[in-house]
Amino acid sequence: MTTTGTLTVREMGVRARRAARVLRSLPTARKASALHAVARELRAREADILAANARDVAAAEGAGLPAHMVARLRLDAPSLAAIASDVEAVARLPDPVGETTPEEVRPTGIRVSRRRVPLGVLGVIYESRPNVTVDVSALALMSGNAAILRGGKETVNSNAALEAAIRAALEAEGLPGDAIQVIRDPARERMLELLRLDDLVDAIIPRGGAGLHRYCVENATVPVIVGGIGVVHIYLDESFTRDPADVERAVAIIRNAKVQKPSACNALDTLLIHEGALPALPAIARNLTLHGVTLRADPPALATLQGAGVQAELATDADYGTEFLALTASIRTVSGLGEALDFIAAHGNHTDVILTRDSAQAERFVQDVDSAAVMVNASPRFNDGGQLGLGAEVAISTQKLHARGPMGLRELTTTKWVVVGEGQVRE
Amino acid sequence: MTTTGTLTVREMGVRARRAARVLRSLPTARKASALHAVARELRAREADILAANARDVAAAEGAGLPAHMVARLRLDAPSLAAIASDVEAVARLPDPVGETTPEEVRPTGIRVSRRRVPLGVLGVIYESRPNVTVDVSALALMSGNAAILRGGKETVNSNAALEAAIRAALEAEGLPGDAIQVIRDPARERMLELLRLDDLVDAIIPRGGAGLHRYCVENATVPVIVGGIGVVHIYLDESFTRDPADVERAVAIIRNAKVQKPSACNALDTLLIHEGALPALPAIARNLTLHGVTLRADPPALATLQGAGVQAELATDADYGTEFLALTASIRTVSGLGEALDFIAAHGNHTDVILTRDSAQAERFVQDVDSAAVMVNASPRFNDGGQLGLGAEVAISTQKLHARGPMGLRELTTTKWVVVGEGQVRE
Structure with a gap:
């Protein structure tokens, strides 16, 4: 068993490429078996992993990290068991690698198809949740990819223990332990080296806040898949407020969108409301404020809310096109669908919802x-790999190249052209 | 009719985005009709376009540009007519936009599908061939995309004339003339602005030499699709040299690969030859040298060639993993398929060919x-959009994200998730 602790990032890249060459030709059953071995190893090493995690937690507390951030990095026996079960769930997902398009015979007689293959080597950069180390490793391995992971400096001991478990499981299965490597040195220079390793790494997937994504886009020469950053709108049409049962549905959807997980990237930011739907606004808003949501409304919406005795503030321009990631929402009154669409064209890119009873409007939206x-x-909370049917997700892409929306196993693959001839040359 | 001559690159981006919003919802027939209008306008403006081109040619000759580069930028009546016909051919290609995956009903009852949509705004950076201006515009428009083009400084008058023709045709069809805009200022700063316009441009497609691609990768914050750069190998197995008819086929394929268009990215760079196939090498090599190819061979291959009286040089390490783009090829002797595969793993990424009669070897390759x-x-010359059945290509991608190999209309699109519910919220 080797250790990657003293390797340079480039040396890790060379090893990852070598491992990727083995992984790309593994049959599905072999990959699934490796994931089951990883899950077993995580359970067998529970004491070690939790002890390493406890050192991270103690250091974070000692450094005065806020309680909610300490909570994010803490593992315990049930959460580690859940992580192991998630690895087994990934092992049961359908394997996209090896899928081949129907062979087409061209006029020259060459037979042409495309075969689905792993991307190769992934670079994944994330922050303080140690579960990501295992989630991403499972998705990478099941799709036949190697990965170099760079977690937060707060989880360096947890990640080393998790990496050791994964490596031991892979090696016991006769597979290259270098398939999953964690950069241990938390210095930003190491991350920068990974971002610029374009001869060895095929894609960078950042998972974290807007600042991390921007840093990657600004500095990477490896292609970056930007994700999870963006503003979520719901447009409530007047037609969805005529029937009291629809108003109840609107209340429930908007509450779910904002309150269920306000820190999620698919949580509601801005409610666009048709002026004819304003009478339904107090019921919607009251339900949000009951759950602790701060509302920032434009003058017509604010007047409606104040008239109904619902607490709200006057919105400023900065409240639109802003991803809140917290219990805050902005409200904007529009004269109709056209204005809503123009607003979304200016501010949207992530998840946008229309609530309407008019099917022509729905299709136009x-x-x-x-x-x-x-x-x-x-x-909008349905914009999630599990909910949309991908089984699991490595990230949610908000860019247009390669993958858009939740990225599952298939989004960690590419294709190659396969041409079979009988001696043909090009005229 | 407006002109983009005095706009900043950012202003061009804003206009392109606005145009893209119109283009993305156009029916196929409307896009095809616009392309036919472009073709007619190119023919109607023949005199203007050729006069503008003559100014570029005169300036290039005055500046002492080499004759083969002047030839690349020269247009005449037949070449302009061919360009117009190519636009009409693109208008006949199947339109991938609007394709929708079968709707899947999830356990929550939401109905989920993915719809194919244009990328949005493309930035295309290329060098001195004015035909690219029209080819790229036709592919962008037919796939519902707007484009900002940055051609070489040698073709600034030609490109302005071509842009004016395209704009006039679009506006006559009631479509936004800003759909295709050419950056007229040849300063490198303008290109840099385009590369960093990531809030307005969805993808950068460079077409040119390795230096241009590297510049884009190093400087862009917009995702770049790198293409056309890479080393092409042919591995000749001993099994393909037993039958004299196969040797003839090998001679023909290798000659075609190297000689038909040596400046193409899919032309042969390195021949890997099984040591048991060396007796066939003189026939292959003689055929190449007859066509002016310089051969650089490793010691076993060189000894075989010298023994047969065929001219060749001793290869150095720099002759492997090198894209020649000229009438030069390197030859390397290997002990078998495994060594060939290791060699290609170290040097290949573009197009690699095996010549063999052993189907298990072929599948392993x-x-x-x-x-x-x-x-x-x-x-390997079949690695081309037309040959593989895409109809036309905007570039050949050698990266793995998004598109790999020739990029046709489909590769200029992405998907969006479409979710239709009846009031569902996430539990």
């Missing part, structure tokens, strides 16, 4: 809105 | 080689 996910009469 | 195109018993 779906067609015109150019976001990763467009929804009719449903909560 | 296809599986193990991780390049944009992998071929059996055919010329």
Whole structure:
């Protein structure tokens, strides 16, 4: 068993490439078996992993990290067991690698198809949740990829213990332990080296806040898949407020969108409300404020809310096109669908929802809105790999190249052209 | 009619985004009709366009540009007519926009599908061939995209004339003339502004030499699709030299690969030859040298060639992993398929070919080689959008994200998730 603790990032890249060459030809059953071995190893090493994690937690507390951040990095026996179970769930997902398009015979007689293959080597950069180390490793391995991981400096001991477990499991299965390597040195220079390793790494996937994504985009020469950053809108049409049962649905969807997990990237930021739907606003808003949401409304919406005795503040321009990631939402009154679409064209790219009973409006919304996910009469919280049927997700892409929306196993693959001839040359 | 001559690159980006919003919802027939209008306008403006081009040619000759570069930028009546016909051919290609995956009903009852949509705004950076201005515009428009083009400084008058023709045709069709805009200022700063316009441009497609691609990768914050750069290998197995008819096929394929268009990215760079196939090498090599190819061979191959009286030089390490783009090829002797695969793993990524009669070897080669195109018993020159059935290509990608190999209309699109519910919220 080797250790990656003293390697340079480039040396890790060379080892990852070598491992990727083995992984890319593994049959599905072999990859699934490796993941089951990883899950077993995580359970067997519970004491070691929790002890390493306790050192991280103690250091974070000693450094005065806020309690919610300490909570994010803490592991315990049930959370580690859940992480191991998630690895087994990934092992049961369908394997996209090896899928081949129907062979086409060209006029020259060459037979042409495309075969789905792993990307190769992934670089994943994330912050303080140690579960990501295992989640990403499982998705990378099941899709036949090697990965170099760079977690937060707060989880360096946890990640080393998790990496050791994964390596031991892979090596026991006769697979290259270098398939998953964690950069242990928390210096920013090491991250920068990873971002610029474009001869060895095929894609960078950042998972974290807008600052991390921007740093990657600004500095990487490896292609970056930017994700999870963006503003979520719901447009409530007047037609969805005529029937009291619809108003109840609107209340429930908007509450779910804002309150269920306010820190999620698919949580509601801005409610666009048709002026004819304003009478339904107090019921919606009251339900949000009951759950602790601060509302920032434009003058017509604010007047409606104040008239109904619902607490709200006057919105400023900065409250639109802003991702709150907290119990705050902005409200904007619009004269109709056209104005809503123009607003979303200026500010949207992540998840946008229309609540309407008019199917022509719904189709116009779906067609015109150019976001990763467009929804009719449903909560934007459904923009999630599990909910949309991918089984698991490595990230949510909000860029257009390669993958858009939740990225599952298939989004960690690419294709190659396969041409079979009988001696043909090009005229 | 407006002109973009005095706009900043950012202003061009804003206009392109606005145009893209119109383009993304156009029916196929409307896009095809616009392309036919462009073709008519190019023919109607023949005199203007050729006069503008003559100014570029005169300036290039005055500046002492080499004759082969002047030839690349020269247009005449037949070449302009061919460009117009190519636009009409693009108008006949199948439109990938609007394709929708089968709707899947999730356990929550939401109905989920993915719809194919244009990327949005493309930034295309290329060098001195004015035909690229029109080719790229046609592919962008037919796939519902706007584009900002940055051609070489040698073609500034030609490109302005071509842009004016395209704009006039679009506006006559009631479509936004800003859909295709050419950056007229040849300063490198303008290109840099385009590369960093990541809030307005969805993808950068460079078309040119390795230096241009590297500049884009180093400087862009917009995602870049790198293409066309890479080393092409042919591995000749002993099994393909037993039958004299196969040797003839090998001679023909290798000649086609090297000689038909030596400046192409899919032309042969390195011949890997099984030591048991060396007796066939003189026939292959003689055929190449007859066509003016300089051969650089490793010691066993060189000894074979010298023994047969065929001219060749001793290869150095720099002759392997090198894209020649000229009438030069390197030759390397290997002990078998495994060594060939290791060599290609170290140097390949573009197009790699095996010539063999052993189907198990062929499948092992296809599986193990991780390049944009992998071929059996055919010329690598088939790695081309037209030859593989895409109809036309905007570039050949050699990266793995988004598109790999020739990029046609489909590769200029992405998908968005469409979710239709009946009031569902996430538990």
